[in-house]
Amino acid sequence: MAPKTLSIKGQPTRLMENTILKTDTASVVTRQQMIADLARHRVVYVGESHTNPSHHAIQLEVIRALAQNTSNLVIGMEMFDHTYQAVLDRWVAGELDETAFLQQTHWYANWRFNFGLYRDILEYAKEKGIRIIALNVPFHIPPRIRVGGIASLSEADRRHLPAVINTTDAGHRAYLQEIFNLHAFRGRDTFDFFYEAQCTWEDAMAEAVADHPGPGTMVVLAGNGHIIRKFGIPNRAFARVNAPFKTVYLASVGDEAELSWADYLWVTPDQRMPHGRMMGGVKKKK
Template sequence: MRLLIMAASVFLCLYVSGCAVIQKLKMPTVVRIKGLPETFEIGAIVRTATGEVVSFEELMADLEHVRIVYIGEKHSNEAHHNVQLKILKALYEKDPRLLVGMEMFVNADQHVLDQWRAGKLDQETFLKEVDWENTWKFDFSLYRAVLDFIREASLKLVGLNIPHAIVEKVAREGLDALSDEERKQIAQEIDTSNEEHKAYVKTVFGTHESDEISIFESFYEAQCVWEDSMAEAISRALNNKRMVVLTGNGHIAYKFGIPDRAFKRTKASFQTVMPVAVGTEVDRDMADYFWVTPAKKQADRSRLCHRGPKRPLVGIRLKTLDQGKGVLIVGVLPKSPAARAGIKPQDILVAIDGNPVSRLSDIHNAIAGAEGASTTYLFKIDRQGELMELMIQINKTDPASKEASP
């Protein structure tokens, strides 16, 4: 489901983030759990230790006795965020001193999270300060209810993540390529010895292609850097309190991502709850509890479409370069408007209709709200040092944008 990452880079889709490896089924109304004979419908909460469906009250009676509760999500599924909020509210009733750790924020922005919690920042300023547009990208409305509750309850919000540029650098060049300053921003101890974890990550690696990340060992090092660093952030913040951790399903699957790494540091008891949408099949040992939810609605806006009108599909996969150097095109979808115009992988997009492009949002803003039967855009491209202009025509029949940064 995207190694699991989110950044202002195309390679978010490469990492094991909110994307646990889940097999799609033909049945759209139930979830199957391998090893159990029955199927489970929307609303079912399944305790995997026994295979039984339990009530919400029974779930909470179990979760109330552990120090850390991990609640996963598929980032773009609103129902998963509703599950998170319901559990969070119930745990808060039992312990108002609860901490909330979120993958969606980098720990370097902790001062911003503290200001927001104190009511010193409005939503627009808050999103700008944490650079939501480029660091997370998902529709903020998916997270608004959870974040509003955290602020209303004055819960301590902890940013768990590290800069995605560091993770991507490790994935491309290996851990040894990090500078001393970059090493200071990640966990001191990185564990790459778990063979089961490595095998799991390899299943994700095998589903992606990238010219830049072609060596699995570096890819796996990056995943471990990512998850050990989030585990260390949990360890630093926990002290004698309890914490709810909100993160992608892939980071908690089988527990060897963040949970086991945090336990190694804290020895704090924990449970994992994984929301899963109907139409999927999961391994029984992926979580302590599964909560069956609706699938993501077709109308839901996915990554990179968190505000404004639907954007037409251009058909390019992107990666941001250093500030001011444009945006690298790392992939072009066959038969897409970009392919028809002659855009190629490794082209650098410099401007659209004369407007400079240096970040993904520049592209989204430039092509938002296209009207009429077709719309044309002039893309200025740097191809191996040669500047050229290509006209892209987007027809009304082209599908709405689902392209991930890429």
């Protein structure tokens, strides 16, 4: 049986696992070449399919390599909302063990994916004293927007919203419309509310990236859907702070990708585990 490969739309070449494609030239590069390029930028986005262990191993590999090549590295994580920043700071300072950390971040009430997928990244940040920045809004807010729109939020919830929420990107809107059309929503059948929720999510994380650029490099860990074609977090953060950035999309073999998705496509094993949650807590139709 032939090994699985990644196909690139409009390109004849099929890529094997562990291949890295630089998309502006459609050329294969080494890890070292990619890291050297990433290290020249203020923000580096590394995507993920949340339940794919190989994606988290690659994220840690990029963090380790950049930590050796750049000073003042920080890590931004979608997995935490900003109200937990003090807990993250205590974790990095070595003041919390894993049990206390899981309890105080309410990990399984908020993010819910297996903590083991992220343990090595968080342990490395603690070991090296690398600050972790919480990027997200409180997790109850996007579902409320999806049901009733931003106008339905209480004043208490509105205090967590970003200063600017951009709902005018036609490409981003079309991308989310396609996702919306593929899924069941059970009482959340208004696309405009769904799109408001997604833009709130993107702009909140973009604002957090812009607010914490620091003098070195920030590695942002977020789902592939938040970095694809750069119209989620990356372009919105750049509009706020003009910090040069690069994106790395982790694409599993057996799939098809497009050169427009990111600056780099890194081909990974297909190790995705079944899970009821996906982008925005949406479940596929049966």
